[in-house]
Amino acid sequence: MKITYIGMAAALLFSACSKKLDYTYDNRFIQQPVTASTVRLVNLVGATELTIAGQPLTSFIAPDDEGYYGPNETRATRWFPENGRLGTTFTIPAELLKNGRADSILFSSLSPKLSVPPPRPFSVQEEVNNPSDYYFVRFRPNAAGFTDSLFRIPRAVSPASDPAGFKVRLLNLSSIPAGNSMPGLFRHGPMTLTLADGTAVPGLTNIMPGAYSGYVELPYGTYQFKVLSSEGKEVPASGEYNLLNPVTGTLMDQQGTPGIGGNKDTWLTYAPLKTFQPGGIYTIVVACNYDTKVPTGNPNGETTITENNSFRIIADISEPVNMTYARMQGINVAAGRKISWQVDGQPMGATLDYTQQTTYSRYITGTHIVKAIDEKGQVLAERSLPLQPGDNLTLWYYQHKDGAPAITFSANNLSGKFYGGTATDNGTYGMFKDSYPFWIRFMNFCPDLEEMTFTTDNGLPFPNPVNIPNAAAQHIELGTPVTDNPYVMMFVNFPQRILAYASAPGILPGNWIRTITPLKSRQFIARPELYKTPELPQSEPGIYTVALIGSTSANATEKARMIIVKHNN
Structure with a gap:
C-alpha cells in the first residue's frame, strides 16, 4: 500500500510539472534551428518580399494606403521572424539549397510608392570555401539605362x-x-x-x-x-x-x-x-x-x-x-613642461610639448598604472586606471595653482548613444542614438580659475535640441570632467562662437574673460580644402573636447586659451 501511495504522489507531481509547461513563452525571434549557408543576398533597392524556388519566405502583406507598415501590416514568418519583411541582408539557409544551389530567387515589393527594379529570377550556387554575396542594386552604367542589377561579390x-x-x-x-x-x-x-x-x-x-x-x-x-x-x-x-x-x-x-x-x-x-x-x-x-x-x-x-x-x-x-580591448591617448596641458606617458612601464607615444597629444593606443582590459614622466625620466604623477571593454579614455597631465602635478582622465562616449531626459512608464530612460553627432565635452585646466562656464554669444547657454538636462558647459571645476550628461549636443552645427566665463557656485554664467579669445565654429573644420562647396560649413560633426588651458596671470608666458581635441577618426 505504501508503494501505491508513493506512486500516486509521484504521478501527481509529474502531472503538475507538465501543466506548468503550458504557461511557458518563447520570446526568441528565431525559435527553430536554422543552419546558414555561405551565400548571402544584399538588398539595396528597398525590396520587402523574397521568394526562392516558388516558396514565399516573407509575409507578402501590403503596406497601408500611405505606403507605410504599421502593426496591422506585420506578420512574422519562420525565415523573417521579426516582421515578415526582407531587410538589407539575408543569408540563405542551407535547407533551401539543393546540392548547393537555389533557383528562381525573386525580389519584389508590394508598395506602389517604392520604385524597385522589375523582378527577374536568378540562381545562386554555393561554394563553401568561397563565401559570396549577391548584391541586388539599381545599376545604370551609361545613358542607355539600367542593365544588370545583380552582382556576385566574393x-x-x-x-x-x-x-x-x-x-x-x-x-x-x-x-x-x-x-x-x-x-x-x-x-x-x-x-x-x-x-x-x-x-x-x-x-x-x-x-x-x-x-x-x-x-x-x-x-x-x-x-x-x-x-x-x-x-x-x-x-x-x-x-x-x-x-x-x-x-x-x-x-x-x-x-x-x-x-x-x-x-x-x-x-x-x-x-x-x-x-x-x-x-x-x-x-x-x-x-x-x-x-x-x-x-x-x-x-x-x-x-x-x-x-x-x-x-x-x-x-x-x-x-x-x-570583450578584450580598450583605447587610450595622452595629452600634455601643463604649460612649460615636456612630458611623456608610460603605461605599465611601457611608453605611450613620443615626448609631448605643451598642448600636444599622442595617437590612440590599445590595451588589454584590466587595471593599468599610468605615469607622466619628465625629460629626465622622473615620475611627475601616476595613477591606477581600470579599463573596461570598449573604453575610450583621454589622459590629461596638468598642474594645480600651487604647481603640483596631477593626472585626470575623461571617458569619451563615441557610441552616439545617450539617454533621453524623460522617464518612460517603467521608470527607465529612453535610449537614443545619434549617428551624426555634434558633441562637445568641456574641461578646465586653467590653474587660476577653480570654476568655468562656457556659453554662446552674450553669455547665453547652449541650445538644447535633445531635451536633456544641459549642465555640460556650466560650473566646470579645475581638472574635473563632468560625468552626468557630459556633452553639449547640437543638431547639424555648433554655435558660431564659444565664450569662456569665470563662474562660481550659484553664479551663472559669471564674468566674461575678455582676454580669452572666443572659439569660432569653423575652427572645428579640420581641412577646409576638403569642401568643394560654394561656402564652408559652419562646423564639422564629431566627438570633441574643448579644454581651457594656460593662465590668466598678466605675466604668464602661456596665456589662457581654448583648444579643440577631436576623438574620432
Whole structure:
C-alpha cells in the first residue's frame, strides 16, 4: 500500500510539472534551428518580399494606403521572424539549397510608392570555401539605362591578422544619372574612401564602377569614413539625413530659407560615425538608392523622393563583441613642461610639448598604472586606471595653482548613444542614438580659475535640441570632467562662437574673460580644402573636447586659451 501511495504522489507531481509547461513563452525571434549557408543576398533597392524556388519566405502583406507598415501590416514568418519583411541582408539557409544551389530567387515589393527594379529570377550556387554575396542594386552604367542589377561579390570571413584590427573594403556600384535626374545630386565614376578629414585610406582609392577593392586592415575604433568622387565631392550616406539640395547635393536642415522650400543648405554631406569592432569585416558599398528627399520649392516645405548614389556600411560577418580591448591617448596641458606617458612601464607615444597629444593606443582590459614622466625620466604623477571593454579614455597631465602635478582622465562616449531626459512608464530612460553627432565635452585646466562656464554669444547657454538636462558647459571645476550628461549636443552645427566665463557656485554664467579669445565654429573644420562647396560649413560633426588651458596671470608666458581635441577618426 505504501508503494501505491508513493506512486500516486509521484504521478501527481509529474502531472503538475507538465501543466506548468503550458504557461511557458518563447520570446526568441528565431525559435527553430536554422543552419546558414555561405551565400548571402544584399538588398539595396528597398525590396520587402523574397521568394526562392516558388516558396514565399516573407509575409507578402501590403503596406497601408500611405505606403507605410504599421502593426496591422506585420506578420512574422519562420525565415523573417521579426516582421515578415526582407531587410538589407539575408543569408540563405542551407535547407533551401539543393546540392548547393537555389533557383528562381525573386525580389519584389508590394508598395506602389517604392520604385524597385522589375523582378527577374536568378540562381545562386554555393561554394563553401568561397563565401559570396549577391548584391541586388539599381545599376545604370551609361545613358542607355539600367542593365544588370545583380552582382556576385566574393566575401571574406577570416578576420584581420591583428586581433585588435578590422578589415574594410570599398565596393563601387554607382550609376550615372538618368536623363531626367537632377545632375547636381549625383556623384559617380571612380570612388575613394577617406577618413573624416579627407585623408585617403591607402588601397581604397580610385575604385571604378562595377569594381571592388581588396580588404585593408585598420586598428579598431570609431571612424567617420567618407566616400569621395573623382572630383573630390562627397557622396552622401544612405540614412535619416537625406534632405538634399538638388543643385549642390549637400544636406539641408529645414531652418527656413525663402526660395528653396523653407530649407537651408548646410554645405555638409551626411556620413555616419561608427565603431568598427576588433575582428570585424566590413564592405562600404556605393549604389543608387531611392531614398533621397529634395524640396519641391513650395513655401510649405514639401519634399519629393528621388534616386541618388549613396553609400552604406555592410557587416560581412556578424559583428564581434569586443570583450578584450580598450583605447587610450595622452595629452600634455601643463604649460612649460615636456612630458611623456608610460603605461605599465611601457611608453605611450613620443615626448609631448605643451598642448600636444599622442595617437590612440590599445590595451588589454584590466587595471593599468599610468605615469607622466619628465625629460629626465622622473615620475611627475601616476595613477591606477581600470579599463573596461570598449573604453575610450583621454589622459590629461596638468598642474594645480600651487604647481603640483596631477593626472585626470575623461571617458569619451563615441557610441552616439545617450539617454533621453524623460522617464518612460517603467521608470527607465529612453535610449537614443545619434549617428551624426555634434558633441562637445568641456574641461578646465586653467590653474587660476577653480570654476568655468562656457556659453554662446552674450553669455547665453547652449541650445538644447535633445531635451536633456544641459549642465555640460556650466560650473566646470579645475581638472574635473563632468560625468552626468557630459556633452553639449547640437543638431547639424555648433554655435558660431564659444565664450569662456569665470563662474562660481550659484553664479551663472559669471564674468566674461575678455582676454580669452572666443572659439569660432569653423575652427572645428579640420581641412577646409576638403569642401568643394560654394561656402564652408559652419562646423564639422564629431566627438570633441574643448579644454581651457594656460593662465590668466598678466605675466604668464602661456596665456589662457581654448583648444579643440577631436576623438574620432
